[in-house]
Amino acid sequence: MRLEGKVAIITGAGMGMGREASVVFASEGAKVVVFDLNGEAAAETAAQVESAGGEALVVVGDVSKEADVQRAVAEGVARFGKLDVLYANAGVLWKDRDKSVIETTEANWDIVQAINLKGPFFLTKHGIPELRKAGGGSIILVGSISALAGFELAQDSYTCAKASLIGLAKSLAVQFGPDNIRCNIIHPGMVDTPLQAPYLTEEKKRNIGASLPMRRLGHPRDIANAALFLASEESAWMTGAEMIVDGGFIAT
Template identity: 40%
Template structure:
């Protein structure tokens, strides 16, 4: 499975939310580039499917079931990675609470449990994984952490306020980690995907809504998990060694233009 580039050869990586979608794509890309990967997901059967694909290509990976909002389970995942692979050089956080999408409604109508659930997984999950990985990275003399945020952190879709708030918090957390640990050789950056077509997003958006999203990107197509995975590879690799505390947006240009542009395009076509 190792590529000619081998940008992560000799490294070990822990990827959360890696049972499907962007997390799975990233775990596979990391393995192709030479990393030993701990594939973490709340559903071990999904994690095992990702691991099987990696192993079929000759890569090294292990599945691990953990809820990132549970500190004991997070600690167990990190210790397993250290015992199995000798350390954690790369931490990639994608775990997100998708089961609350339908209930994540306008603030005055939302149940507090929805907010707590979203914040525990999307934000506190990043806190807990960093808390348990950082001592190992400090002892090793460095490492790379990348946390997943979203365009929703600063561009509202009118809805999902708990998700948007959690993802905004991820950016603040990541900048704090970058400053606190940068002098010890540990970088922390953020990936902010736009609309990425995956099994999870296909359940969230109708075909008509997907057409609207396509109208609002500055590329001929919508994003795919591999688009984000390749950006994650860059941030995890030595090629980004002087990039720290930054937000890399992977959105096909969705956030690059004024909101009336698609309407102007339609008027011009008429």
Template identity: 45%
Template sequence: MLKRLEGKVAFITGAAGGQGRAAAIVFAREGAKVAAVDVDAQGVDETIRLVKEAGGEAIAIHCDVSNEEQVKAAIAKTVEAFGKLNILYNNAGIAHRNIFITVEELDVEEWEKIQNVNLKGTYLVCKHGIPELVRAGGGSIINTASTAALINSPGGPSYSATKGAIISLTRHLAATYAKKGIRVNALAPGYVKTPMTKAMEEVFPDLDRVASEATPLGRGADPEEIANVALFLASDESSFVTGAVIVADGGLTIV
């Protein structure tokens, strides 16, 4: 291992499974101390077990990213445990299980729930995490967008709206905090085989086949493949990359 994150502290949301769990393991293997953050306490505890099994150092934080007081407490707990904060990975996100739901069919409550987790959660982590990155002398923020922000793909209107907004927020933050040594980028995955997409198969059983056939590489990504892209953005190897949208979609958006 190159230990590309040696000496760094990473705050990863949505770390109870899927891309977040994979990132926690990958970042820890590369030398980062990791705060694994999720509303699913049992799932995030399992992530910590896997990180430690791989020889990494991490703490579990039970947190609803749409709740400001919980986010503030989670950031404070991370700094208390590790002394600083260098990386924010806003990975937490939800979508409607019916990926073909229309704006007419979507309840207001469901619209707001997705907005609160995906967009408000990203805002709150940045709001309370950025001051700690400034104190540490700079850092990297990775916000999770999606190909749903770039093309007309299934996911539902609220999900797509949040992902487009995250790209705009990313560009704003990148311009605002560049002189403070903070880089901010958006990671836009295509179809990734995670617990979230697995749950969608209960509504649309052909999801894996259809999504794989629509992807030029002919398959969905494993969470570790997305985590490796996040690792690049978190590391000093991407030191001249900010305000970018890094697409990791197996070619989905080129066809």
């Protein structure tokens, strides 16, 4: 029970890594605020949390809308009494709309930034005061290997949003360390989730997996386990750090 007594809010908890983390966190003792745009998916996550013996509160909303995020924080605190962990997981990868700068429209650039970068801004803006009241806490941001290397098939707005989160992680780490609040960022490699599903056939998955040092794509559990470590007291002296969880992609 590595998160016994802790309360976590996880954005984008309806599917993929966010759902996996919700279940893993709950099975380690945390109460979880399951925040997602998709109410049905969020309800299914909450059901999985409950069958793992945990407690979940579903909040439906959009991370790019400040009022929604503020409401999620308030409802989480009202239900569970406090917040200890802010996991800014929600993100979108829209390869059909977000491309190279020479092909992307301003509107598409902006919406990708609004979800991937402004979302974490709103969560930390409204969540940090609650972590302070709780005597400290852990903030987990989600970057990407796309922020660490260039790719010929570019999603430039996504890349820039994720790269900006590296700066945010370090800034929050320095500002709020004295309040016993830590902030770290996980950079996932290619993980088999609904986010990647539109772009990956089974054959592509096998080929990409085979090209990695660890010879497979990531499973959402690989990232949830990293997040569990960052959420728990085991990482108590770790802040402002980047954790690459990518099967070795960046090392090649």
